[in-house]
Amino acid sequence: GQSLEQPSEVTAVEGAIVQINCTYQTSGFYGLSWYQQHDGGAPTFLSYNGLDGLEETGRFSSFLSRSDSYGYLLLQELQMKDSASYFCAVRGTGRRALTFGSGTRLQVQP
Amino acid sequence: NAGVTQTPKFQVLKTGQSMTLQCAQDMNHEYMSWYRQDPGMGLRLIHYSVGAGITDQGEVPNGYNVSRSTTEDFPLRLLSAAPSQTSVYFCASSPRTSGNISPEQFFGPGTRLTVL
Numbered sequence: 001g002q003s004l005e006q007p008s009e010v011t012a013v014e015g016a017i018v019q020i021n022c023t024y025q026t027s028g029f030y031g032l033s034w035y036q037q038h039d040g041g042a043p044t045f046l047s048y049n050g051l052d053g054l055e056e057t058g059r060f061s062s063f064l065s066r067s068d069s070y071g072y073l074l075l076q077e078l079q080m081k082d083s084a085s086y087f088c089a090v091r092g093t094g095r096r097a098l099t100f101g102s103g104t105r106l107q108v109q110p
Numbered sequence: 111n112a113g114v115t116q117t118p119k120f121q122v123l124k125t126g127q128s129m130t131l132q133c134a135q136d137m138n139h140e141y142m143s144w145y146r147q148d149p150g151m152g153l154r155l156i157h158y159s160v161g162a163g164i165t166d167q168g169e170v171p172n173g174y175n176v177s178r179s180t181t182e183d184f185p186l187r188l189l190s191a192a193p194s195q196t197s198v199y200f201c202a203s204s205p206r207t208s209g210n211i212s213p214e215q216f217f218g219p220g221t222r223l224t225v226l
Binding site: 030035044087098101 | 154217
């Protein structure tokens with residue numbers, strides 16, 4: 001099966017940089033994804049890492065190290081609207097089912 | 111495109127009642143899935159489908175049935191509702207890219223279900 005661990009809460013100030021870590025255990029591995037979810041809303045896709053290294057999309061970057069079963073999401077120039085929950089997710093054997101972590105609640109303070 | 115739509119938005123059931131949560135997508139995506147999300151928790155996969163006529167169980171399938179007669183629709187049936195099924199239910203879809211299921215899933219707005 002699959003399991004993922006990420007911190008439950010992170011607090012940062014506007015304009016700062018924050019890193020949300022994710023470690024995973026999975027039988028088979030076909031990539032690590034990140035999703036954002038605002039309170040009362042639906043999850044929305046942020047980024048995907050299929051190979052080791054850094055992927056950058058605007059203020060957000062995501063990193064993967066398959067040898068360490070570890071990844072992180074980096075958010076730069078934090079804005080109040082970035083206050084949300086962030087989930088990492090892995091696709092394991094069979095490449096079909098996506099398993100989500102329990103989420104990290106990010107609170108951005110002024 | 112409407113994307114992924116779910117109905118109803120809210121539902122209250124009594125224990126033992128049955129109902130169907132509707133999910134439809136107009137993006138011609140092959141892969142569709144149902145998740146439940148309990149307060150302060152991540153999403154747990156209930157059932158998924160890789161195409162019309164093909165369904166499979168996820169992490170928490172007990173008490174739920176699905177069918178996929180068309181590419182567009184993927185309804186979730188609660189057979190006999192229980193208070194433990196009180197949750198927010200999300201439907202999602204993904205296209206197939208380069209022969210594999212895309213890592214990007216598109217989520218519907220969710221159905222908030224309360225079972226008394």
